[in-house]
Amino acid sequence: MNPLRNLSLNPMAALAVSTGLILASIAMVLYQENLFEREAARDATVQADILASSVTAALAFNDAKTAQEYVNALRANPAIEAAAVYGTDNKALAKFLRPGAAAIPAPIAARPAALVDNRVDVIVPAVEHGNLLGTVYLRAATESTERRLLRYGVLVLLVAMGALLTIAFAAAQISLTRQNARLADHARELSEANNRLKEEMEQRTAAEEALRQSQKMEALGHLSGGIAHDFNNLIAIIKGNLQMLIRRVRQGRGDVLRYAESALEGADRAGTLTSRILAFSRQQPLAPMHVNISLLIDGMKDLIRQSVGSQTQIETALSAKRWIRCDPNQMEHAVLNLANNARDAMPEGGTLRLATADVQIETQPSVDDPPPGKYVSLEIRDTGCGMDRETREKAVDPFFTTKPPGQGTGLGLSMIFGYVRQSGGYLTIDSEPGKGTAITILLPQVEAAES
Amino acid sequence: MARRSTTLFVCGALLLAAAPAAAGPTASVADIKAAYLLKFGPFIEWKQDAPAPSFPICVVGENEVSKELDREAAGQKVNDAPVEIRHLSSGQAAAGCRILYFAQQAADNNFPSVLTVTDTGETPRGVISFVIEHNHVRFDVNVQAASKAGLAISAKLLGLAHAVEGAP
Numbered sequence: 001m002n003p004l005r006n007l008s009l010n011p012m013a014a015l016a017v018s019t020g021l022i023l024a025s026i027a028m029v030l031y032q033e034n035l036f037e038r039e040a041a042r043d044a045t046v047q048a049d050i051l052a053s054s055v056t057a058a059l060a061f062n063d064a065k066t067a068q069e070y071v072n073a074l075r076a077n078p079a080i081e082a083a084a085v086y087g088t089d090n091k092a093l094a095k096f097l098r099p100g101a102a103a104i105p106a107p108i109a110a111r112p113a114a115l116v117d118n119r120v121d122v123i124v125p126a127v128e129h130g131n132l133l134g135t136v137y138l139r140a141a142t143e144s145t146e147r148r149l150l151r152y153g154v155l156v157l158l159v160a161m162g163a164l165l166t167i168a169f170a171a172a173q174i175s176l177t178r179q180n181a182r183l184a185d186h187a188r189e190l191s192e193a194n195n196r197l198k199e200e201m202e203q204r205t206a207a208e209e210a211l212r213q214s215q216k217m218e219a220l221g222h223l224s225g226g227i228a229h230d231f232n233n234l235i236a237i238i239k240g241n242l243q244m245l246i247r248r249v250r251q252g253r254g255d256v257l258r259y260a261e262s263a264l265e266g267a268d269r270a271g272t273l274t275s276r277i278l279a280f281s282r283q284q285p286l287a288p289m290h291v292n293i294s295l296l297i298d299g300m301k302d303l304i305r306q307s308v309g310s311q312t313q314i315e316t317a318l319s320a321k322r323w324i325r326c327d328p329n330q331m332e333h334a335v336l337n338l339a340n341n342a343r344d345a346m347p348e349g350g351t352l353r354l355a356t357a358d359v360q361i362e363t364q365p366s367v368d369d370p371p372p373g374k375y376v377s378l379e380i381r382d383t384g385c386g387m388d389r390e391t392r393e394k395a396v397d398p399f400f401t402t403k404p405p406g407q408g409t410g411l412g413l414s415m416i417f418g419y420v421r422q423s424g425g426y427l428t429i430d431s432e433p434g435k436g437t438a439i440t441i442l443l444p445q446v447e448a449a450e451s
Numbered sequence: 452m453a454r455r456s457t458t459l460f461v462c463g464a465l466l467l468a469a470a471p472a473a474a475g476p477t478a479s480v481a482d483i484k485a486a487y488l489l490k491f492g493p494f495i496e497w498k499q500d501a502p503a504p505s506f507p508i509c510v511v512g513e514n515e516v517s518k519e520l521d522r523e524a525a526g527q528k529v530n531d532a533p534v535e536i537r538h539l540s541s542g543q544a545a546a547g548c549r550i551l552y553f554a555q556q557a558a559d560n561n562f563p564s565v566l567t568v569t570d571t572g573e574t575p576r577g578v579i580s581f582v583i584e585h586n587h588v589r590f591d592v593n594v595q596a597a598s599k600a601g602l603a604i605s606a607k608l609l610g611l612a613h614a615v616e617g618a619p
Binding site for chain 2: 054056057058060061062063066128129130131133
């Protein structure tokens with residue numbers, strides 16, 4: 001496989017073949033022409049010799065009638081234009097001239113056949129036993145030059161076509177060889193590009209792996225920081241209440257129950273936090289049951305109020321009557337978590353609105369939206385700072401938090417999202433910067449009969 | 452050969468100037484007969500072909516033809532041999548002659564290897580005998596006599612004959 005060798009050899013061979021063909025055809029034409037002339041001359045000479053041999057006696061005895069009969073016999077050959085028989089006295093004994101043909105020349109000595117202007121003429125001696133008795137002139141028309149050229153033209157045309165075909169074949173082969181070379185180059189380039197791509201992919205995979213590892217480490221830091229902070233807060237609450245309790249006891253005052261209860265509550269919250277972490281880490285199975293969300297929220301009002309603090313007004317609009325099926329404890333955690341988020345979004349205070357409703361969805365704009373059907377909705381709306389688009393899209397990602405390090409795990413909304421999806425529901429976030437945030441949880445209605 | 456032919460051709464043209472005029476009113480029958488005697492040679496084959504330095508044409512008797520022959524024969528050649536005219540008293544001395552012309556009545560026509568030519572129309576006639584037809588000089592050929600004399604007559608000559616006699 002040496003394309004250069006093919007490129008250099010094939011056109012030379014084709015050129016040689018074509019040149020050879022053309023030279024051969026020219027040689028053939030020349031040979032044909034020569035052969036034609038010789039044959040025409042020989043034919044005319046033979047005819048003249050036959051006539052000369054036939055008319056010797058007529059010449060000897062001056063028998064013009066017999067001589068004319070022999071000459072007339074030549075009329076049968078349409079190629080013969082003129083013939084004449086001369087005695088030794090140079091007088092014509094007999095002659096024949098086709099109408100329209102050129103005149104018969106004055107007699108001259110015998111001479112060989114000559115081809116002039118598509119006519120061959122010849123003068124032969126009439127000899128009997130070595131006795132010269134006269135001469136015979138004969139002129140015959142040959143095939144016209146035009147006809148001969150046409151004949152040769154066809155030959156030359158055929159040969160030229162052959163030569164052209166050879167050249168075209170060679171050209172096609174050259175083109176093919178070049179294209180093959182180009183294709184091979186392309187294939188090589190593609191292969192190189194592919195290798196580069198593979199390399200880049202490997203590098204990218206390695207970089208992603210490294211990034212994921214660093215993100216994991218960062219998330220772990222956030223998580224442990226957040227947990228430590230939460231526990232610190234709870235420990236501070238328990239410790240503070242216990243200190244107050246001790247101080248009151250030393251002062252001999254009896255109104256210590258409130259502090260003891262607060263400390264206990266702090267301890268309970270620490271326990272709840274622990275169970276949440278456990279739930280997150282161990283993927284504790286849900287314990288779903290029939291739940292009336294309105295009743296559940298109504299029962300949590302005090303807890304929520306306590307959780308969000310006095311700066312936040314709480315409104316409720318609990319119109320949902322239908323039942324849903326979910327793990328009530330997890331639902332409470334979710335509501336509390338969302339309420340805390342709302343509070344954090346309203347550092348200057350604001351309104352937290354909790355609303356439930358029975359809804360019917362008729363259409364499904366996209367596959368990510370809930371399919372048509374009957375649902376119960378729970379909307380938790382604040383009047384806080386809101387989220388921009390980027391934050392909103394990342395809000396449910398694990399470990400994503402807008403809170404300063406140590407204050408949030410980034411797991412709250414992620415866990416709620418997972419829990420809602422696990423319960424066959426949907427969670428939507430409606431938020432714009434400065435206009436507050438509304439988190440809506442949709443869960444399918446169920447028949448109440450089971451409970 | 453070509454040169455010699457040309458020379459012969461020119462001489463012949465001068466000497467035979469009268470011969471082609473046979474058809475014309477001034478044509479002499481004797482001229483034509485004399486010319487014919489000089490022309491038979493090429494169309495005859497003598498089977499006993501003795502090498503001869505000349506081509507002897509023998510004449511018995513005398514008439515206008517023999518006189519004309521004497522004049523025309525000078526310098527003529529037949530079959531590449533110069534023509535020699537021999538005047539004989541009778542046919543008995545004809546040995547060696549190629550052609551024997553009887554200017555008078557022939558006593559005999561049986562001469563081996565001699566082409567006898569008679570002119571009187573009386574028997575015995577020669578292998579060739581002159582006749583006059585429509586004022587044209589013609590000749591009859593007797594092939595039987597020719598065969599007897601050991602002669603072969605060219606078909607070309609027979610083609611020109613007024614009559615061919617003795618054919619089998």
